[in-house]
Amino acid sequence: MAKPFHLAWFTSFNPPAWRSPWGGVSGEEWMTGEYHISMIKQMERAGFDFIMFEDSTMVSDAMGGTEELDLKHGLHSPKLDPFPMLPILARETKHIGLIATGSTSFYPPFILARVMATMDHLTRGRVGWNVVTSSEDIAAQNYGIDQLLPHDERYDMAEEHVEVVKRLWESWEPDAIVMDRETGHYADHTKVHRLDHVGKYFKVRGPLNMPPGPQGVLPICQAGGSPRGRDFAAKHANAIVVTQPIVSKMKEYREDIRARAERFGRDPDDIKVLFHLSPVIGETEEEAREQHHRLFGMEDPLAIEKVLAMTAAVTEIDFSAYDLDAPFPQDLTTNGHQSVLQDLMDRNKGKTLRQSLSERAQLGPQVIGTPTSVADQMEALMEEVGGDGFLLLAAPHTRRYIDAVCSGVAPELQRRGLVRTSYPHQTLKENLLAF
Numbered sequence: 260m261a262k263p264f265h266l267a268w269f270t271s272f273n274p275p276a277w278r279s280p281w282g283g284v285s286g287e288e289w290m291t292g293e294y295h296i297s298m299i300k301q302m303e304r305a306g307f308d309f310i311m312f313e314d315s316t317m318v319s320d321a322m323g324g325t326e327e328l329d330l331k332h333g334l335h336s337p338k339l340d341p342f343p344m345l346p347i348l349a350r351e352t353k354h355i356g357l358i359a360t361g362s363t364s365f366y367p368p369f370i371l372a373r374v375m376a377t378m379d380h381l382t383r384g385r386v387g388w389n390v391v392t393s394s395e396d397i398a399a400q401n402y403g404i405d406q407l408l409p410h411d412e413r414y415d416m417a418e419e420h421v422e423v424v425k426r427l428w429e430s431w432e433p434d435a436i437v438m439d440r441e442t443g444h445y446a447d448h449t450k451v452h453r454l455d456h457v458g459k460y461f462k463v464r465g466p467l468n469m470p471p472g473p474q475g476v477l478p479i480c481q482a483g484g485s486p487r488g489r490d491f492a493a494k495h496a497n498a499i500v501v502t503q504p505i506v507s508k509m510k511e512y513r514e515d516i517r518a519r520a521e522r523f524g525r526d527p528d529d530i531k532v533l534f535h536l537s538p539v540i541g542e543t544e545e546e547a548r549e550q551h552h553r554l555f556g557m558e559d560p561l562a563i564e565k566v567l568a569m570t571a572a573v574t575e576i577d578f579s580a581y582d583l584d585a586p587f588p589q590d591l592t593t594n595g596h597q598s599v600l601q602d603l604m605d606r607n608k609g610k611t612l613r614q615s616l617s618e619r620a621q622l623g624p625q626v627i628g629t630p631t632s633v634a635d636q637m638e639a640l641m642e643e644v645g646g647d648g649f650l651l652l653a654a655p656h657t658r659r660y661i662d663a664v665c666s667g668v669a670p671e672l673q674r675r676g677l678v679r680t681s682y683p684h685q686t687l688k689e690n691l692l693a694f
């Protein structure tokens with residue numbers, strides 16, 4: 260039997276699947292946060308460790324040099340800023356963790372440290388930071404940067420950024436607030452320390468102008484895929500989120516991260532590797548297979564267009580220039596998500612671009628069936644890989660899908676003792692590292 264494992268949910272602050280027959284949510288409702296509020300309540304009942312908001316700040320023109328397809332399909336836009344959502348979601352729940360993305364290329368470390376620490380107070384210790392380096396020049400151009408640093412150097416900058424943020428969170432000693440009415444001291448200045456950091460990328464005086472939140476140094480989430488990215492994740496992360504399409508690659512990735520963590524002197528069990536999964540769930544096996552074909556069969560020209568535009572945006576390769584029925588190109592290079600592109604080329608040798616799209620649309624391994632058989636397959640995957648859980652991604656993003664996971668699959672996993680039924684600790688960090 261597999262050991263107990265963690266569940267998390269991957270989302271964006273963007274519209275749910277509005278073309279699906281089950282996607283009936285008005286524009287206003289998702290933008291007020293109501294849709295995500297109803298989602299997260301279900302996830303907390305179902306024992307999810309955290310919800311994670313990915314983020315980007317662009318309207319992509321990677322397909323054909325125009326924003327048309329990105330806006331047509333609502334891919335990277337509209338997307339609202341997830342930071343203000345976290346305290347709202349915390350007010351509506353009691354235990355579940357809340358992770359949002361902050362880019363080390365765009366956020367000055369002081370602002371990042373301050374807003375995250377503020378959210379940690381507001382949520383009583385339930386937030387985490389998904390650290391990304393960002394990979395799109397058109398997003399960088401919103402911040403006065405013409406071109407991002409080269410891929411590996413972005414991680415050097417991220418190292419310095421994270422070090423500074425951590426030092427800011429540590430710039431107040433735990434007992435710095437004394438509130439001594441007799442002497443009239445609110446805080447003790449001998450326990451609040453300047454950084455005077457002067458590095459290659461950042462210059463930060465410090466200290467933070469507020470005490471850190473209940474978690475102190477917040478839990479860090481990361482998704483490095485390249486060798487440099489994996490080192491960064493192994494050094495800093497408490498949760499790593501990853502997309503690997505087959506079980507052998509999942510296992511290899513986790514073992515590689517654990518080995519790297521040991522080389523950095525960390526206990527590998529302090530890092531939870533969570534694998535992307537979008538199970539297709541039906542009341543019967545047949546219904547699930549039909550649904551799978553409908554969702555990922557790539558017969559709908561709009562679906563093809565959408566997956567091409569998504570892939571173009573993360574790889575910065577303009578796929579509109581390639582013939583859909585010619586062999587998948589093998590000579591592509593990018594300063595964007597290198598590991599995504601390399602993996603695409605490796606896996607699609609001998610296939611056409613069109614044939615590659617179905618798998619691309621469907622992040623993670625194929626899991627199809629009834630709630631019971633999906634639970635069986637998830638259990639078997641974890642048994643084979645060794646841990647540490649899944650990052651579920653809704654396909655399609657509808658209340659109905661979320662219900663299928665939270666009222667069907669997750670309770671089945673809970674009955675088997677594989678997924679938590681309670682949260683023994685107050686903070687996300689403690690709950691995440693509890694097993």
Ligand SMILES: Cc1cc2nc3c(=O)[nH]c(=O)nc-3n(C[C@H](O)[C@H](O)[C@H](O)COP(=O)(O)O)c2cc1C
Pocket residue numbers: 269312313314315360389390391392393394481482483484485486487488489500501502535595596597598599650
């Ligand atoms: C599950 C998952 C979530 C991610 N979320 C974001 C995100 O919100 N914003 C972003 O710019 N990149 C995001 N990425 C990209 C990663 O930060 C990373 O750049 C990518 O996995 C490629 O690895 P590399 O940077 O080591 O080449 C995500 C990747 C994965 C697998």
